Structures are given as structure tokens and as C-alpha cells.
Amino acid sequence: MANVLRNSAKFGFSGVLSQLSIHSRHGRECVSPCFSLQQRNNSTSPKIKVDLDNSTGVAVLRMQSPPVNSLSLDFLTEFCINLEKLEMDKSCRGLIITSVSTHTHTHTDTDTVTQSHKTMIHTITPPVCVVSQTLSKVSSTGLDIITLPVCVCVCVCLVSQTLSKVFSAGLDIMEMYGKSPERCGEFWKAVQEMWLKLYGSNMATIAAINGSSPAGGCLMSIGCDYRIMADNPRYSIGLNETQLGIVAPFWFKDTLVNTVGNRAAELSLELGLLYSAPDALKIGLVDQLVPEDQVLSTAQDTMSKWLAVPDHARQITKSMMRKQTIDKLLSNREADITNFVSFITKDSIQRSLRMYLEMLKSRKA
Numbered sequence: 010m011a012n013v014l015r016n017s018a019k020f021g022f023s024g025v026l027s028q029l030s031i032h033s034r035h036g037r038e039c040v041s042p043c044f045s046l047q048q049r050n051n052s053t054s055p056k057i058k059v060d061l062d063n064s065t066g067v068a069v070l071r072m073q074s075p076p077v078n079s080l081s082l083d084f085l086t087e088f089c090i091n092l093e094k095l096e097m098d099k100s101c102r103g104l105i106i107t108s109v110s111t112h113t114h115t116h117t118d119t120d121t122v123t124q125s126h127k128t129m130i131h132t133i134t135p136p137v138c139v140v141s142q143t144l145s146k147v148s149s150t151g152l153d154i155i156t157l158p159v160c161v162c163v164c165v166c167l168v169s170q171t172l173s174k175v176f177s178a179g180l181d182i183m184e185m186y187g188k189s190p191e192r193c194g195e196f197w198k199a200v201q202e203m204w205l206k207l208y209g210s211n212m213a214t215i216a217a218i219n220g221s222s223p224a225g226g227c228l229m230s231i232g233c234d235y236r237i238m239a240d241n242p243r244y245s246i247g248l249n250e251t252q253l254g255i256v257a258p259f260w261f262k263d264t265l266v267n268t269v270g271n272r273a274a275e276l277s278l279e280l281g282l283l284y285s286a287p288d289a290l291k292i293g294l295v296d297q298l299v300p301e302d303q304v305l306s307t308a309q310d311t312m313s314k315w316l317a318v319p320d321h322a323r324q325i326t327k328s329m330m331r332k333q334t335i336d337k338l339l340s341n342r343e344a345d346i347t348n349f350v351s352f353i354t355k356d357s358i359q360r361s362l363r364m365y366l367e368m369l370k371s372r373k374a
């Protein structure tokens with residue numbers, strides 16, 4: 010019984026990890042050094058960074074895909090792989106999803122070198138910062154220092170692009186514009202997968218929304234168990250699909266109805282409303298507003314309350330609340346993909362997307 014949700018979500022996509030891996034264009038598994046004794050299972054990859062704190066059982070997943078954390082096929086693939094890894098790790102009980110809080114995006118690369126210096130840190134004017142470390146051995150007399158050449162890790166941080174103040178700008182519109190039906194189908198399957206994994210997760214999940222969160226970004230937020238949003242007048246959240254001339258599918262709608270109720274969802278979806286943080290709180294689209302610099306710490310404090318509830322009781326209850334919604338997509342996945350592909354590839358819809366993209370660009374000018 011305790012695994013109803015997990016089994017339900019896993020049924021129908023066994024071997025997803027391997028399928029997703031071959032879809033990834035980057036396909037780079039993350040190997041990163043351990044910087045903190047508290048943390049393990051850490052991974053650093055181009056679009057997502059995950060830190061699991063072993064002492065609390067809470068993982069923080071940071072989206073770091075400039076400029077706006079849009080959900081491309083590559084991003085979704087990486088997201089699902091990370092989620093699956095955490096789901097399988099029995100020591101991970103809670104997941105916080107957020108966007109990197111700085112304006113800079115970090116590319117991390119690793120290399121091994123041999124050196125004969127003591128520990129040292131070079132800070133070179135951005136964009137390059139080199140950190141290197143070696144081991145030295147002091148003789149028993151304390152007079153001779155035998156410096157051992159050792160393999161050390163060099164992290165090269167390239168400040169390459171700026172990440173806007175967004176949680177996620179939603180689905181990557183470029184994945185839906187001018188693409189072949191096959192590619193659109195592959196993309197949509199990854200969108201489904203992201204939602205199935207998140208909405209059906211056995212972990213307690215909290216969205217720490219530290220930026221705007223339209224459409225697919227909102228879906229990701231309402232796929233979590235709890236939402237904490239930065240109280241910043243610049244940020245908005247909602248399922249605004251109709252504003253793009255497209256239609257949110259039934260499982261986006263169901264997730265919204267489960268969160269805010271039928272009437273608010275109806276208004277919200279038909280008008281494609283994007284809510285300010287206070288308005289989102291008013292309709293229950295988010296659960297709590299806090300000053301921007303407290304979003305993550307509040308999520309961590311809140312998570313400890315969620316984890317105080319015995320896992321099995323929380324998981325069975327979550328399953329009871331969400332299983333029907335999940336099963337509806339599981340039993341209609343192929344039809345949903347077919348619908349999406351035939352809808353999105355229509356000339357009229359492609360024209361709407363082009364106009365929307367032009368509008369986004371002209372707003373900048």
C-alpha cells in the first residue's frame with residue numbers, strides 16, 4: 010500500500026532512465042568532487058545542480074539553465090534522471106526545487122593535474138576562477154616538507170551567461186516551433202515524464218519559487234507538495250497557455266484544479282492568467298510568501314515539518330489524493346502525445362507561437 014503511488018508512477022515507464030539517456034544530446038553524467046562532508050550524491054551538470062544533505066535527507070535541486078530555465082528536451086531529460094536517482098536513494102526523503110539564486114550561471118569542468126604546492130586558491134578576475142588543492146606531508150622532525158605530487162581537481166568556473174530572475178519560463182517554446190512531428194512527440198513524452206515523476210514522487214517536495222513561473226514552470230510548482238514564493242512584485246505565476254494561443258492539456262488542468270479548485274482554475278485557464286505573488290497566495294496557487302532572501306531557508310524549515318510525519322503515512326495519503334489524476338494520464342499517454350503533435354504542428358498554432366516569440370523579443374527592444 011505504501012508504494013501505491015511509486016508503483017503507479019513507475020508502471021508504464023520502466024527503463025525510463027535508459028530511454029531518457031539516449032535522448033539526451035549532452036548525455037553527460039555528472040561527476041563532481043565532494044566539497045562538504047555533509048553532502049553526498051552531489052552532481053553538477055550543465056542545467057541542473059543537486060545537493061543532497063545526508064544529515065537531513067533533503068536534496069536541493071537548483072535549475073541553472075540560462076537565460077530563463079526553459080524546459081527543453083535536454084533539460085527535462087536531465088531533470089528526470091536526477092529525480093529518478095533521488096527517488097531510488099532511500100536516504101533522500103525530501104526535495105526542494107529552486108532556481109540558482111545568483112544572476113550568474115556557472116559552468117563547472119573538472120581536470121586532473123599534478124602539482125607540488127600546498128593548498129592554494131587562485132582567484133583570477135572573472136570570468137575565470139581556478140581553485141586547486143594538493144596534499145603535503147610533513148616529516149616527523151617537522152623540518153622537511155615532503156611535497157607529494159598528487160592528482161588534484163581543478164574546477165574552472167566560467168561566468169558565461171546571466172540567468173534572469175525566473176524560477177522557470179515553462180516549456181521551451183523553441184521545442185514546439187518549427188520542429189518535426191517526431192521531435193515534438195519525443196519532447197512531449199519528456200514533459201509527461203517530468204510531471205509523472207514529480208507529481209507521483211514518494212519524496213516530500215517543495216517548490217522554492219524565487220522568480221517568475223509561467224506555464225510549464227507553474228506546472229512544475231504545482232506538481233510539488235508545497236509552494237513558497239518570493240514576495241517580489243516583478244514575479245508572476247500561472248498557466249498562461251491561452252495567451253500563447255495554445256491549450257493546456259487535461260493533466261495540467263487537473264493538477265491546477267487539485268490545487269486551487271474548479272472555479273479558480275476555470276478563470277485562470279480560460280483567461281491564461283499570470284498572478285502576482287499576493288494574488289497567487291489569495292487563490293491558493295502558492296502556500297506562502299516570504300522575502301526573496303528567505304525562500305530557500307523557509308523551504309528548508311518547512312521541509313523539516315513535512316519530514317516529521319512518518320513517510321509511509323504521508324506517502325499513502327499523497328497517493329490517495331493524486332493517484333486518480335496520475336492514472337488518467339498513464340492510461341492515455343499515447344493519445345495525449347498524438348493530440349499534442351497534431352495540435353502543435355498546425356499552421357495556425359505555429360503562427361501563434363511565432364507571434365508570441367516575436368512579442369517576447371520586441372519587449373526587450
Ligand SMILES: CCCCC/C=C/C(=O)SCCNC(=O)CCNC(=O)[C@H](O)C(C)(C)COP(=O)(O)OP(=O)(O)OC[C@H]1O[C@@H](n2cnc3c(N)ncnc32)[C@H](O)[C@@H]1OP(=O)(O)O
Nearest residue numbers: 076079173178179180181182183221223224225255256369
Ligand atoms: C497543447 C500545447 C500545450 C503546451 C503547454 C505549454 C506550456 C508552456 O510552458 S509554453 C511556454 C510559456 N512560457 C511563457 O509564456 C513565458 C515567456 N517568457 C517570459 O514571459 C519572460 O521571458 C520571463 C518573464 C520568463 C523572463 O523575462 P525576462 O527576464 O525579461 O527575460 P526575456 O523575456 O528577455 O527572455 C530572455 C530570453 O529567453 C527567451 N525565452 C523566454 N521564455 C522562453 C521560453 N518559454 N522558451 C524559449 N525561450 C524563451 C526570450 O525570447 C529571450 O530570448 P532572446 O531574445 O533570444 O534573448
